[in-house]
């Protein structure tokens with residue numbers, strides 16, 4: 001009750017729709033060709049190190065990290081490089097991409113050997129060589145996160161709060177050994193004493209499994225999480241698991257990050273990928289994605305080579321149902337994922353779902369006048385006040401936006417989801433945040 | 447695949463199934479017990495009054511938006527809610543034309559002239575009631591008493607008689623004089639239960655109003671019986687459940703709602719005990735409505751991980767002390 005007075009932060013009670021949770025991962029047939037963009041992470045794009053006509057194998061380095069905050073990129077198929085050219089990504093930005101014609105043999109590059117890890121530095125080198133980024137959706141380079149040395153708690157994000165998606169569920173059920181070895185390596189070499197695995201309560205079988213497997217691991221605990229979206233949002237997860245709050249501003253004046261409160265969050269699939277890499281030396285070249293929605297013939301979990309086109313993924317899942325008109329393609333979950341204008345975009349490292357919605361399911365209600373019910377405020381996981389912020393933004397009131405901490409908005413969409421007037425509230429929040437940050441930078445520049 | 451026609455919108459791609467119309471519908475359902483109770487206690491004319499007032503509210507809203515060529519909002523049912531609440535706020539023998547006047551004030555003047563739903567500064571039905579109270583005072587206090595009540599209540603509204611002689615059961619069932627909707631505590635509590643169960647409203651506003659009134663009255667009288675009578679008499683319960691909780695005119699945050707509720711409870715107590723009016727509730731809610739922007743300002747939530755802006759604070763403090771210095 002008292003906490004409710006501070007901020008309600010109830011989140012949204014989204015439907016689960018985890019129909020694919022029980023479906024074992026199926027390997028997708030190797031597509032004819034893949035298109036691998038050089039920007040599948042936050043930070044600088046990778047620099048292509050292959051050219052047209054080169055022969056590549058699975059795991060061959062094709063893009064070199066373009067800076068400290070960047071990530072290596074490897075070929076997901078064996079074959080010939082068709083082209084290295086700029087492409088328009090699904091989110092509208094343009095970056096270079098390597099198109100590769102697959103020969104279908106999937107020959108593994110002999111250079112892929114398990115790395116030798118003896119301390120933190122060699123672990124970070126290995127993580128970079130693996131090309132690992134946050135696989136939950138954000139795509140932040142993992143090695144950068146783990147480089148901080150103020151961390152005492154590793155939080156494993158297995159909340160999977162987005163509706164439909166079940167890739168993390170499958171990871172836990174199918175690859176628990178590499179999850180544990182990955183956690184073990186991070187804790188050991190980065191000298192992190194505690195680890196909390198946060199799993200939403202709608203996955204009881206995963207909770208039970210993880211409980212029984214981690215019983216003998218010192219410092220590792222499993223935390224069942226309430227079923228509220230966005231439970232898997234980094235800051236919300238840290239608060240629920242540890243009670244700590246990621247500060248809005250770090251001591252250096254930049255935006256706060258989990259390391260500022262002694263935490264680092266890794267997605268469960270990321271940590272498992274690390275475990276696999278340490279064992280086999282095969283870098284991140286495939287990704288499990290949940291293919292679901294009312295328009296797809298055979299929903300399921302698919303292990304797709306990175307760079308496979310949506311078109312081929314849909315084909316591998318039996319295509320679109322014949323009697324359904326496809327209305328929307330969503331990459332990611334329905335709350336934070338984006339809508340794709342066509343099926344000619346590639347699967348990225350951080351993609352974890354592809355939803356095919358019929359025109360009917362994709363239809364959204366029209367916006368009505370705001371009735372000032374305050375539901376957006378109750379839902380906002382960050383304790384923001386969207387309806388108030390919208391007003392401040394309308395007046396372009398910089399100070400008010402600053403006082404209302406608009407920069408904390410994590411674009412989770414909860415406010416839009418709960419609005420009874422069906423207003424696109426989170427869109428307004430995104431505009432307000434962009435305007436605020438621009439003004440702020442302008443002021444700082446002066 | 448006909449990809450040219452794919453829909454591209456910003457996330458999220460799903461919405462919950464709440465709608466303005468649905469929420470208003472919930473309020474209407476929650477009001478049904480009170481309408482039925484009014485029909486039982488005061489006779490069938492209650493239904494006529496409710497019907498005419500609702501029709502007038504919807505009609506005015508429709509006409510107004512038609513004349514100004516605005517989108518027609520009647521579908522959101524908010525005018526129906528206003529109509530029912532206004533009707534339940536008058537005595538049963540109210541002449542129908544006065545009800546229509548009340549509807550005009552509520553819908554046209556308070557709601558639409560300020561921009562329609564979401565923009566009114568006070569609850570339209572509440573202003574309707576207050577306007578009728580001010581304009582037609584004798585009519586508004588011309589209570590009809592149920593035939594069934596045989597005790598002291600038969601002659602006056604319980605706020606005006608010695609509380610000691612009042613049967614709590616009669617009070618609870620609504621066998622006493624008053625406005626149509628506010629007499630039957632049982633019906634109002636049923637409505638409240640429905641509103642809470644459907645999450646149409648939270649407990650913060652009605653809870654803090656009633657608890658504040660209870661504590662203050664009990665402290666003043668030290669008599670549980672009198673306190674309970676006081677709580678069930680007049681418009682307190684009906685106002686706390688159906689009128690103070692109007693979304694547009696109550697604060698956003700839980701903290702704000704609690705402050706607002708305590709304020710309304712306190713004002714009701716003060717007006718009832720030290721003012722000249724027995725019916726303090728509507729004025730208390732009106733004051734609360736008008737102060738809502740301030741309550742909103744005082745009750746902002748603390749965002750997750752907020753870093754206090756020390757600089758801004760210091761500057762403010764400096765400005766404040768400088769101001770003081772200048773004044774001295």
Ligand code: SF4
Pocket residue numbers: 369370371372373374375376377386387418419420421422423425
């Ligand atoms: S949830 Fe929608 S209608 Fe309610 S206050 Fe927020 S923006 Fe307005």
Ligand code: SF4
Pocket residue numbers: 379380381382383384386408409410411412413414415416425426429
């Ligand atoms: S999108 Fe932003 S404002 Fe809306 S609920 Fe999420 S964090 Fe809050």
